[in-house]
Amino acid sequence: MASGAELLRKVKEQIEEVDPREVHELTHNGNGAVIVDVREQHEFEQSHLPGALHVPRAHLETRIEGAVGDRSQRVILYCASGNRSAFAAQTLQDLLGYEDVASMRGGITLWKDRGYEVEVPRALTAEQRERYSRHMLVPEIGLEGQMKLLDAKVLLLGAGGLGSPAALYLAAAGVGTIGLVDDDVVDLSNLQRQIAHTNDRIGVPKVDSAEISIHDINPDVKVEKHPVRLGPANIMEIIDGYDVVVDGLDNFPTRYLLNDASVRKQIPVVSASILGFEGQLSVFHPYEGPCYRCLYPTPPPAELAPSCGAAGVLGVLPGVMGLLQSVEVIKLVTGAGETMAGRLLLYDALGTTFTELKVRRDPDCPICSREPGEISDEEMGVFPDYEAFCAGAG
Ligand SMILES: [Zn+2]
Numbered sequence: 599m600a601s602g603a604e605l606l607r608k609v610k611e612q613i614e615e616v617d618p619r620e621v622h623e624l625t626h627n628g629n630g631a632v633i634v635d636v637r638e639q640h641e642f643e644q645s646h647l648p649g650a651l652h653v654p655r656a657h658l659e660t661r662i663e664g665a666v667g668d669r670s671q672r673v674i675l676y677c678a679s680g681n682r683s684a685f686a687a688q689t690l691q692d693l694l695g696y697e698d699v700a701s702m703r704g705g706i707t708l709w710k711d712r713g714y715e716v717e718v719p720r721a722l723t724a725e726q727r728e729r730y731s732r733h734m735l736v737p738e739i740g741l742e743g744q745m746k747l748l749d750a751k752v753l754l755l756g757a758g759g760l761g762s763p764a765a766l767y768l769a770a771a772g773v774g775t776i777g778l779v780d781d782d783v784v785d786l787s788n789l790q791r792q793i794a795h796t797n798d799r800i801g802v803p804k805v806d807s808a809e810i811s812i813h814d815i816n817p818d819v820k821v822e823k824h825p826v827r828l829g830p831a832n833i834m835e836i837i838d839g840y841d842v843v844v845d846g847l848d849n850f851p852t853r854y855l856l857n858d859a860s861v862r863k864q865i866p867v868v869s870a871s872i873l874g875f876e877g878q879l880s881v882f883h884p885y886e887g888p889c890y891r892c893l894y895p896t897p898p899p900a901e902l903a904p905s906c907g908a909a910g911v912l913g914v915l916p917g918v919m920g921l922l923q924s925v926e927v928i929k930l931v932t933g934a935g936e937t938m939a940g941r942l943l944l945y946d947a948l949g950t951t952f953t954e955l956k957v958r959r960d961p962d963c964p965i966c967s968r969e970p971g972e973i974s975d976e977e978m979g980v981f982p983d984y985e986a987f988c989a990g991a992g
Pocket of ligand 1 (some may be wrong): 625888889890891892959962963964965966967
């Protein structure tokens with residue numbers, strides 16, 4: 599049996615070791631090598647080499663392909679002192695078939711001794727660390743994803759049935775800035791489903807009421823209130839600077855307007871609609887997937903248009919759909935998983951069925967077949983025969 603020290607010496611004979619100076623030159627010339635830190639999470643978070651990827655040695659075999667897909671790529675591994683990275687290099691080379699692997703001699707300790715710079719990542723406060731601890735444990739989110747959520751600006755159009763659950767869960771998840779657009783006040787008939795509002799806030803503007811609920815859950819969240827009706831005159835200014843828009847609108851004219859403005863601004867929209875026991879969900883990601891007009895070149899049939907009059911809805915249905923929207927928001931912000939872009943989800947609550955339809959970009963789409971700069975103010979939100987369509991709904 600070899601001792602640990604003997605084993606290490608043997609491993610180091612079988613792999614290539616490089617000096618920090620060489621790695622430093624490489625990173626400065628931007629010359630194609632991938633630098634991978636194989637230390638533990640807490641070590642990586644303290645400081646790491648600029649631009650280094652993080653694949654802890656304990657997860658090396660399962661995660662390296664996600665970080666470095668090309669086995670012919672030059673990969674330089676490092677740890678604290680050069681021992682763990684030597685073992686990791688051997689694994690990559692001998693067991694996983696990576697062709698051009700090296701371990702950095704002396705690790706980040708020698709790197710720092712030489713006076714080379716390190717990156718000190720932004721850290722969460724102790725309270726944030728605890729608050730988001732369950733996110734930290736999800737590999738697809740982790741610290742990096744949580745930082746993205748904290749930096750994210752998400753705009754909710756409507757603080758009603760869909761906007762309420764989205765506001766509460768996105769606040770809880772740590773979305774840093776939540777914008778609310780709603781010009782309405784809380785009404786008793788809203789409380790059957792609009793759970794961001796409460797009995798004692800009847801008569802209060804919905805943006806103020808929702809802000810209270812958001813801050814009760816997470817005082818960290820910055821709330822931007824827009825107590826206005828969205829229209830052609832203000833939409834470009836209101837959606838400006840947001841990373842994602844959550845469409846909880848209740849009428850078709852504004853949906854078309856939102857679509858055209860979001861394509862011009864290239865902001866993805868997570869859209870949902872509800873009627874009775876049925877919900878629909880999709881993501882309209884400008885130029886990466888179809889837009890709302892690709893799906894609905896003209897408004898849906900009048901009997902499916904709740905915008906033309908008061909329509910009934912099962913109280914919990916906007917909860918289901920608003921939360922599905924929130925999941926899409928988190929995926930768009932963190933980059934985890936596959937969004938609903940290019941897909942339309944139909945949820946029938948009575949039969950408990952989820953149906954998925956493919957939606958393709960329309961090469962002749964009046965809006966997204968063109969460059970953002972070619973779409974004029976005058977054509978935003980314009981679509982055929984709205985008057986006739988609403989009249990038909992009786
Ligand atoms: Zn389109």
